[in-house]
Amino acid sequence: MTTPLPLWLAPAVVASVLAPAVYLTWVLDRWVGARVAGRRTSLGQTLASPLAEAAQLMLQSSPRAERPDRVTWLLAPASLSGLAVVAVATVPLGPMLHIADAPGGIVLFGAAIALVMVAVFLHGWSANSLFPLMGGYRFIALALSFEMPLALVLIAAALPAESLRFSDIVQSQVDVWNVVRQPLGLPLYLIATLGASFWGPLAFPDAPDLAGGTTAESSGAALLVWTAARYALLVALCAVGAAVFLGGWLGPGLPGPIWLAFKTAGLVATVVVIGHHVARVRLEDFVVVAWTVLIPLALVDVFLSGLLVL
Amino acid sequence: MSAAHGAALIVFSLGLCAGLAVCAPGRGTATAPERTPYLGGYAPETHAWSRFHVRYYGMALLFLAFDMEMVFMYPWAVVFAEEGMIAFVEMLMFIVILLLGILYAWRERALAWA
């Protein structure tokens, strides 16, 4: 079950999958935002807005903050984009189309998400400024709370597959998708997704009450990399969700990658709509709920799916 | 080493390099007031870097210990179907023991902001 793709082709495939996905997510976010605000925008304007915004950020200067930790200041947005790319690459696109379908796929994905914590914290820390700093610290509290449920629901999905490999997990859903078999899995995974991409109700590190949080001091190209990496991360999380809970490439008629794209798009749309409708909760409350409700629920999910396998 | 890890390494480095290539050139020069951290108009009197009080240290300590459970659970998940009931019972025991820790932390209010 090694990758049928030659190694040198992997970056090209990832780029050609990820770039349109990030663009479309960005468009969707802007479009839903306009709809919720009750604002009319033309389709052309909406379709052009991400490109125009990106071009504008490229033209903007990015003065560095006062005495930053220069290396991490540069490295944090770049490594977030690297991690988002790895997370996307772990998802098998079709029955014979894998980029980085590692035997320990869910561990590799988990490691990438754990390193996201490092990237976000360093992004906040490196500016030597109050608001980014508080944003970085907030993300650690958030990440320590969602990481466990995230890993647990993925383990629950690995039980029927008897493997940690994503393609085996997809294959194990030929008869019935995990979203049916493990009803607790997808909701918990979506909460973790909101946390890992710091979106909507869990958008703590970059929140408006911190004047932009970890991004408060960044501008221009660095901000563009950060924003695009966040969308890429969201796409990656949703693609993994689609593979693990919605049967990935499985589906009648159409080719596998198309099915995966549809399912991913559905999850992305859900998250984006949630982001515009659900208010941010209090971090302290979320931490308590995560440890006393979400982690036990995720464990229940693991053992229920275990019983089902037996 | 399976080729998948090689692919992961390659795409990570390329993502990282692409990010660096976009952000690195746009530094430019800035005057001291232009670099001042944004606090709504006034300049800070001290550096923001300080002994930052992590209000959730109780939860962080809990995480350190609880996180280990993952290491045991991944290989367990792989062999679960083969081993059957014994695997179920053993992991249930292990998890119940760890859940006692969360229960204790919750009762001691170690999860709330200190």
Place this chain on the structure above:
Amino acid sequence: MTEPLDALFWLSSTVAVFSAWRVFRADSMVRAAYWLMGSFVGVAGILVLVGAEFLGLVLILMMAGEMTIMAVFMVMFMMNPAGLNPMNMVHQHRTSLLAGVLSFVGLGAIALLASFPQAPPPDPAAATSDLGHELLGGSMLVFQTAGVALLSTMIGSIALAAQRGRYGSAAEGSEEPGAPIDEEDA
């Protein structure tokens, strides 16, 4: 296939050792913690190369969390955590350097001179399930003991860290009367 693997091994080893050395040379506590993480990532890379893929990945997963917690605790408890004022907080420098070099030379000599049993490389594909069977079979006791140890760690660390546990304030009775506490000296 051996050539790129060897290159990756030397790369990982360099990352592991160089980062380890930088840990004690970094002024900023956050950097020190993440240098240590870099060292673990290097070791994880070697583990992946020799076929312990699961262990390597899980080491990265664990260390990202652990080193972030390490970083924030270091920032909490170190004066001048960002290293804005360069500093040097070491004692018995010479002795420790000597001890470090001696242990390196000793262990390295064993590594190079001793003869170890040779065995064919294990099958990486079966490594994770081997570990799972071992966990539930041969090392079941170790596994359950680890559970109890982790539980006592949780309880112990929370009881130690909490300001006011069920046995009253942490400070009560543990402070020597009249002990001079000079807080500002550096």
Place this chain on the structure above:
Amino acid sequence: MGLTAFARLAAKAPAPVFVARGANARSLAFELSGTGDVVLTQTPRHACVLLATGAFPDSMVPALRQIHDQMSHPRGVVLAGAHFRGHGPRGVFSDPVVVTPEGDVHDAVVVLHRDLILGRRPSAPPLLPDRDPTPWRGVGPYGQGGKGMTGGTPYGRPLAGLADDRDGLKLDALELRLGPFLPMFPPGLTLTIKLQGDVVQQARVGDNPFRTDERVSVGARSSVFVRALSGPVTIRELEHARAAHHLERVGEALRAAGLGALGERADRLAANIERVEAAAVRRLHRLLRRSRTLAWATSGVGRLEPDRVAGRGLGLVARACGLPEDLRTQDGAYNELGFSPLVEGGGDACARWRLRLAEVAQSLLLASAAGTRTTGGTGSVESPWGSISSDHAPVGSLLELLPGMLEGSDWGDVITTIVSLDLDLEEAART
């Protein structure tokens, strides 16, 4: 050629605007967000255009110049109804675009943004001299800023100092002066706070910049509620103004809760209050009432006990504590309309935004039923800030209560509290 095409593409992006508001600022919400050509930013770093509106007393000008310099290039300034005491409109900024009272702010912003991006207009140069805030003294053996590990001023600033904490761990506290141009702060508010971690240990409200000796220069307050103190005003106008005011406050609360798009919808309703359909307000009301997370995030935050607010004429804040304090009950015209005050229990931020939304609906009903009835001229009026008279501004008592409410809460709660209280410093400076 390629660059021009690129710039032309960039010029199509919505103009990122950072708004700096002084006293008597124009309500720009609708003018700016109407077509999606303009997006309000949280920090000057992201902005391309600085939009200053309202009267800025001298004490706010240095901060205004500072945030101007913090913007990235290319940058420009639009002044919409901005006054600077002691300076001409062009005395503070080097080359601002000045919008006349009749002019269209939205167009001015969009045109300036396009010109800046396309290079038709140079980016505004820094206003402040390029000088480090604290002289740099390299005295240590490694060239650091001072002696010891925490002493001196490394890189121009000292390090924070130790302070006691409720937790018993004595760690560094950051003493900061925040505002007056933080997006979630009301115009003019500055807070001097001591932060340990993300928890406020001590808070002090800074001097009210609008309370200057020559009050006139800050711009006469044009609010209809102030006008109603001295002469009759139709209930219709008064209640429309009240509904619009509350909707804007709800919009701010929504922005602070991360719901920027819904906040924009509230602003749009506020700007069109005279033509707005009750159903549209009801839809928003229902949506927010149903939002469990919004209630969860705000309940228990910024709680005020009824006995601390009773009898101070705090209006909505008192009614959110369950006290039916409302001057309108003593007004014959309102009694004819069958007015009875709405109350909400709890006294927290959640009760306040819920009550605000309920009062918006009530005000719209009153306005449509009022016909030509008038009120006012009696010397005291029930305003959105409470019962005001020529010598009583209830916001002052809120500002006194504020530090006590903020101490011990984390930064998210601080913003939730401030946004829920409607601290209008200009109103506080009226008396």
Place this chain on the structure above:
Amino acid sequence: MTLPALLVVSAALFGIGVYGALSQQSFVMIMMGLELMINGAILAAGAFWAFSSGGEPKGQMLVVVFMTVMAVEAAIGFALVINIYRVRKADITEKLKKLKT
């Protein structure tokens, strides 16, 4: 990539860890030294598993045990640091000695 090469790297990590644990004054930095020593041990255990055990799963188990030890050490260590700082206001070993007299 041979067993001796891996063991030399592991010895280097262990040696740096010993140096750090002995030379640092701050508690947390001492813990970093200890973790580095465990890091070396993990690498050695992995190396033996790969090159001279023939895939005996006990070798992997040893690595897992080392990781557990590290987590336990970190959690208890940090809790102690908090406690000592709270009670004695000490963050480096010298201060503790001074107070003990």
